[in-house]
Amino acid sequence: MAETRPAPPHGRYRRSLDGANFSLEANTEDTPEAGKFHVLQDGKTVVATEDFDEATNAYHKLCREFWNERMVSDAVSMRVAAAWGLLGLDSGDKEAIALITRDGTPQEKKRLDQAQSRRRALRTRSQAEAAKAAAKAKAAAAAAAPVAVEAPEEVPDEAPAEASTDDVAEVEAEAVTADEKTPDAE
Secondary structure, eight states, X not given: OOOOOOOOOOSOEEEEOTTOSEEEEESSTXXXXXXXXXXXXXXXXXXXXXXXXXXXXHHHHHHHHHHHHHTTOSOHHHHHHHHHHHHHHOTTOHHHHHHHXXXXXXXXXXXXXXXXXXXXXXXXXXXXXXXXXXXXXXXXXXXXXXXXXXXXOOOOOOOOOXXXXXXXXXXXXXXXXXHHHXXXXX
C-alpha cells in the first residue's frame, strides 16, 4: 500500500522520532537554508531540497532503518513499538504484522485486527470506485465515439422523357376542345 504523505508544510516544520538521531526540518534554527527541506542526521544535513516528497522519502528511509534495528531488540515492548512504526510507513509490512500477532498484548492484537479490517475495507472501496470510474470512462468514450451512419444510396433522378409528337398532338387537341366549349364573351 502506498505511504500517506502530508501536504508540503509552509513556514516552520520539524518531524522526528523519540530516540532517533535524525529529523526532517524546514525553516528551523538547525537548518542552514530557509525555504528548503532538510533531513538532518547527527546534526548534519543528509538531504537539502525544495521538493517535499524527496525529503520525505529520505526521512522515511531513515525511519525504516531505525525501526528495523529495534525489531530484534530483547525488549518485547521495543519490538512491538518498532513493528507499529513500520506499519505506519507500510500498513502491509508482513514482518511487523507477524511480530505484533506473536508478541503483542491482546489490546495490540485487537488494534492490529481493526487496522487490517479498515485497510481491507478501504482497498475494497477503492477497487469498487476504480471499477465504477472505469465503467463511467468507458461509457463516456462510447458516447463520444463517432457513430458510423451509412449514407442512403443515391438514386439517380430520372430524366424527363422527351415528349413524342403524338403527346403534343393530344395536348393541342385538348386545348382546342376546351376553347370550343368556352362561350364567347360579347
